[in-house]
Amino acid sequence: xSDIQTxxxxxxxxxxxxxxxxxILRTEGLTKHYGGVHALIDCNFEIRKGEHVAIxxxxxxxxxxxxxxxxxxxxxxxxxxxxxxxxxDFDGPLEAREAGIExxxxxxxxxxxxxxxxxxxxxxxxxxxxxxxxxxxxxxxMREATLAGLKKTGVKIPNISNTIQNMSGGQRQCVAIxxxxxxxxxxxxxxxxxxxxxxxxxxxxxxIIRTLKEQGEPLILISHxxxxxxxxxxxxxxxxxxxxxxxxxKEETDGQDVVAYITGAKTQAEYADAA
Amino acid sequence: MAQxxxxxxxxxxxxxxxxxxxxxELNVFFALILLVAVFEALGxxxxxxxxxxxxxxxxxxxxxxxxxxxxILQVSIVGIIALxxxxxxxxxxxxxxxxxxxxxxxxxxxxxxxxxxxxxxxxPKMMLPEGWQDLPMIVPVLVGICCGVFAGxxxxxxxxxxxxxxxxxxxxxxxxxxxxxxxxxKGEPISFPTEGYAAIGKGMTPVFIFIALAILFHLxxxxxxYGKHTYAIGSNEAAARMSGIKVDRHKVMVYTIAxxxxxxxxxxxxxxxxxxxxxxxxMYELDAIAMTVIGGVSLSGxxxxxxxxxxxxxxxxxxxxxxxxxxxxxxxxxxxxxxxxVGAVVLDQWRQRRAASRT
Ligand SMILES: Nc1ncnc2c1ncn2[C@@H]1O[C@H](COP(=O)(O)OP(=O)(O)OP(=O)(O)O)[C@@H](O)[C@H]1O
Ligand SMILES: [Mg+2]
Numbered sequence: 254x255s256d257i258q259t260x261x262x263x264x265x266x267x268x269x270x271x272x273x274x275x276x277i278l279r280t281e282g283l284t285k286h287y288g289g290v291h292a293l294i295d296c297n298f299e300i301r302k303g304e305h306v307a308i309x310x311x312x313x314x315x316x317x318x319x320x321x322x323x324x325x326x327x328x329x330x331x332x333x334x335x336x337x338x339x340x341x342d343f344d345g346p347l348e349a350r351e352a353g354i355e356x357x358x359x360x361x362x363x364x365x366x367x368x369x370x371x372x373x374x375x376x377x378x379x380x381x382x383x384x385x386x387x388x389x390x391x392x393x394x395m396r397e398a399t400l401a402g403l404k405k406t407g408v409k410i411p412n413i414s415n416t417i418q419n420m421s422g423g424q425r426q427c428v429a430i431x432x433x434x435x436x437x438x439x440x441x442x443x444x445x446x447x448x449x450x451x452x453x454x455x456x457x458x459x460x461i462i463r464t465l466k467e468q469g470e471p472l473i474l475i476s477h478x479x480x481x482x483x484x485x486x487x488x489x490x491x492x493x494x495x496x497x498x499x500x501x502x503k504e505e506t507d508g509q510d511v512v513a514y515i516t517g518a519k520t521q522a523e524y525a526d527a528a
Numbered sequence: 529m530a531q532x533x534x535x536x537x538x539x540x541x542x543x544x545x546x547x548x549x550x551x552x553e554l555n556v557f558f559a560l561i562l563l564v565a566v567f568e569a570l571g572x573x574x575x576x577x578x579x580x581x582x583x584x585x586x587x588x589x590x591x592x593x594x595x596x597x598x599x600i601l602q603v604s605i606v607g608i609i610a611l612x613x614x615x616x617x618x619x620x621x622x623x624x625x626x627x628x629x630x631x632x633x634x635x636x637x638x639x640x641x642x643x644x645x646x647x648x649x650x651x652p653k654m655m656l657p658e659g660w661q662d663l664p665m666i667v668p669v670l671v672g673i674c675c676g677v678f679a680g681x682x683x684x685x686x687x688x689x690x691x692x693x694x695x696x697x698x699x700x701x702x703x704x705x706x707x708x709x710x711x712x713x714k715g716e717p718i719s720f721p722t723e724g725y726a727a728i729g730k731g732m733t734p735v736f737i738f739i740a741l742a743i744l745f746h747l748x749x750x751x752x753x754y755g756k757h758t759y760a761i762g763s764n765e766a767a768a769r770m771s772g773i774k775v776d777r778h779k780v781m782v783y784t785i786a787x788x789x790x791x792x793x794x795x796x797x798x799x800x801x802x803x804x805x806x807x808x809x810x811m812y813e814l815d816a817i818a819m820t821v822i823g824g825v826s827l828s829g830x831x832x833x834x835x836x837x838x839x840x841x842x843x844x845x846x847x848x849x850x851x852x853x854x855x856x857x858x859x860x861x862x863x864x865x866x867x868x869x870v871g872a873v874v875l876d877q878w879r880q881r882r883a884a885s886r887t
Contacts, residue, residue, distance in 0.1 A: 326770055347772030362770035364763035366830035367756075375760055376772035378753050386754045386781065 273487075274302030276335070277440055277471050278323065278354075283332035285318050292318040294495040296332070300440070303469040305462070307482040309515055310492030316475045317359050319492070320444050324349045324356050337439055347376065353439030357446050359475075361429040369413035370399040373432050402435035403427070407457030422449040427458075434461050441465060442473045447481065459485060479508045491515055498524045552824045552831075552879075556839040563843060567850040579853055595849060597732070603819070603845035604738035605800070607838065608793040610816040610823075611745050612786030614837040617820055618749075619782050620762035620829030621687065621694035625701035626790040626816055629679050630809025631709035633794035637672030638718040638804035641665070641725035653719045655712075665724030669795055676791025677784055679705060684780030702813065710806040719803040729800025737796055741789065746834040758782060762829030818865065819844045821872040826880065844868075 278300050285293035293315045300306045308316050322329040325343035334341050336352055343349040350356075363372045374395045380388035399413060408427030410420070417425055426449050433441055443462075447455045462485050465472050476482050482489060483503065491499040491514040499514040499521045513519040564580055571579040582592045609626045616623045639655035644662050646652065651661065679701060686697040727733070749755035757778050760768040769775050793812075798804040823840025825832025847868065851861045 324770075345772070345774070346770050347774065350772050356770075358770055360766070360770075362764075362767040364760040364767050364771075364830070366763040367760060371756060371760070375756075375768070378756060380753065384752075386757075386778075387748060387752045389751055390753060390756060 273304040277302050277337055279335045281333045283322055283334065284330045285322055285327065286330045291495050293322065296497055298490065298497065300471050300473060302471055304488065305466055305472045305474065305486045307486035307489045308473060308475045308492060309482065309489055309511060311515060314492040315495040316492050317444055320356065320442055324354055354442065355433040355436055355438035356442040357429050357433050357444060359444040361425055363417045363425055363429060365418040366416050368416055369410065369428055370395040372417055372428055373399050373402060373435060398435060402431040405434050405461055406431050407454055423451060423454055426450060427454060430458055430461065438470065440471050444475045445477065447478065479511065483508065493517055496524065553833060553836045553839060556824050556836050560839055560843050560846065563846050567846065567853065570854060574854060579850065599845040599849045600735050601732065602848060603841040604734045605793050605797050606812050606815045607738045607819065607841040608741055608796065609790050609812055610819040610837050610841055611741055611834060612789035613816040614820045614825050614832060614834055615749065615758055615782050616786045617825050617827060618762045618829060618832050619758050619779065620765060623698045623783065623786050624695065624813050625679065625683060625698040625705055626786065627809040627812035628702045628705035628709065629676060629787050629790040630794040630797065630812055631806055632705040633672045633675040633791040634798040634804035634808045635709045635712040635718060635806060636675050637668040637795055638721060638798045640671045641668035641721040643720050643722050646720050651720050655718050662722060665722065668725055672791045672795045673788055676788035680784030680787025681780065683787060684783035687783060688776035688779040715806055717803050717805045721799060721802060725799055726802055729796045734796045734800060742834055742838050749834055759830055818869045821869060821876065826876050827873060828880065
């Protein structure tokens with residue numbers, strides 16, 4: 254199961270860019286229904302090592318739903334997912350993370366009544382003694398790592414011992430981003446990470462993304478900010494009404510072109526059935 | 529700039545560490561002091577006697593130790609239950625079954641704790657076949673704890689895996705466990721425990737057991753992963769799930785621990801009374817919830833502490849004892865108990881709204 258290319262049946266994702274490393278994540282026919290709502294329909298998606306891919310699309314297009322299927326927050330209705338050369342069907346978000354997928358969810362997934370270090374290490378606490386569920390927490394270690402992690406985001410937080418409920422939207426978002434930036438991963442996913450951020454903080458987060466690029470770590474970035482996407486990503490995948498409707502290399506497109514795909518004015522030939 | 533040095537600030541913001549937020553337990557503590565003061569004043573006004581202090585001429589201590597002992601002894605058994613209820617409520621759930629688990633456990637454990645001979649005659653209340661009497665104390669204790677584990681696992685699995693609301697699941701257990709308690713001996717009380725078993729509830733031992741368990745669970749909630757996850761789930765269950773916490777497994781664990789604490793309370797209570805009856809522990813679940821809520825544990829989950837609950841238990845005890853001291857009818861006690869529970873919840877809601885308006 255080491256060479257993913259020989260193990261994948263079915264068609265190749267169009268426009269697969271072979272200038273990057275091997276495929277790190279690939280989905281085939283990924284579909285999610287919420288009762289009668291078809292939120293995600295037959296998605297074939299691929300990202301390679303070192304590649305930064307943007308996902309764009311209108312509100313409700315299915316972008317976050319796609320993220321929830323990959324990270325196993327929800328059980329997919331149908332479709333296949335390969336990660337890091339292996340067919341995967343994660344049993345919950347913990348397994349996805351242990352496999353190496355770090356995610357900033359759109360809802361941020363923070364616990365309101367806990368403070369910053371607690372949230373940063375939620376679900377993977379540093380411990381002094383391992384006693385199973387009753388392991389002793391290493392508060393000091395977590396606090397120090399938190400301060401280091403937050404520096405990267407450039408966030409301003411007066412007191413990291415404050416609970417999340419007393420923080421501004423941007424501060425919360427920075428905590429969620431610091432959470433992924435503190436840990437090493439094979440794939441980072443950010444669902445609208447800068448939606449609530451000020452100019453300076455946005456620049457800092459974009460710097461984090463550039464650092465990931467330099468380190469060759471792949472990224473899926475969901476964003477409504479065209480400038481940001483054009484600045485940071487190699488490829489843009491456009492979602493519309495639950496389907497992928499375009500897969501564009503950055504050099505071959507521009508902002509207006511992408512907008513045309515998002516609004517439905519244009520659809521790529523390969524995805525004509527999506528129209 | 530005469531600003532005090534920042535200790536935790538990130539990104540150049542200053543934070544005045546000398547103005548720490550007042551811990552909510554402190555408010556509960558003040559409430560306790562205030563309440564004692566009120567009873568003290570009422571005592572002098574209405575009864576011409578002190579509530580707290582010793583007024584007898586041959587006093588050996590300043591405080592009325594007899595009264596204080598009764599207060600703490602009275603709350604320690606329900607207090608043990610409240611330690612578990614605290615964890616369940618912090619988790620964002622509720623447990624209505626603890627009182628009935630006390631009844632069922634007391635009956636079952638007691639039947640393993642009986643002596644074979646009473647005054648030289650065969651034990652008239654013998655429950656189990658001959659040969660099952662005079663067992664070492666550890667046997668009924670383990671049997672009792674197993675009852676708790678069993679009931680707690682059922683609660684936990686129902687809530688975690690069938691997604692029944694905790695209110696309904698534990699209500700079902702409340703009715704069922706009470707049924708078990710009555711069925712076990714067909715309504716007969718079970719009496720005559722061994723000396724070893726009787727020692728568990730003797731004198732001040734229940735108080736020591738309560739204090740030891742309170743310290744243990746205070747440390748567990750504060751310093752272990754188990755505690756952190758309990759708060760995280762109560763605070764935002766979806767976020768906890770997304771962060772990789774095994775929420776379902778954790779819920780089973782918390783409900784099981786709560787039921788085990790209820791069964792420990794049952795052991796202590798039946799030992800103290802030297803008998804077990806099917807009606808034992810009736811309404812204890814509400815008393816335990818009251819202590820918890822008075823202690824500042826939020827019914828919407830995510831907030832509160834064992835220390836708060838212990839203080840809540842003391843407030844509860846002071847109120848009961850104060851009413852007895854003022855020679856108020858027991859009926860009034862129950863009415864006021866109800867009012868206190870509602871009042872504590874209203875206070876909690878108000879605190880939350882205020883916290884929300886600060887964001
Ligand atoms: N749990 C759910 N139950 C039912 N429908 C859902 C659920 N979650 C999402 N949907 C629906 O699925 C569709 C896709 O939602 P999704 O959150 O993926 O949109 P999105 O592309 O991330 O939009 P946005 O840019 O606003 O974040 C929407 O129509 C939404 O209403
Ligand atoms: Mg979204």
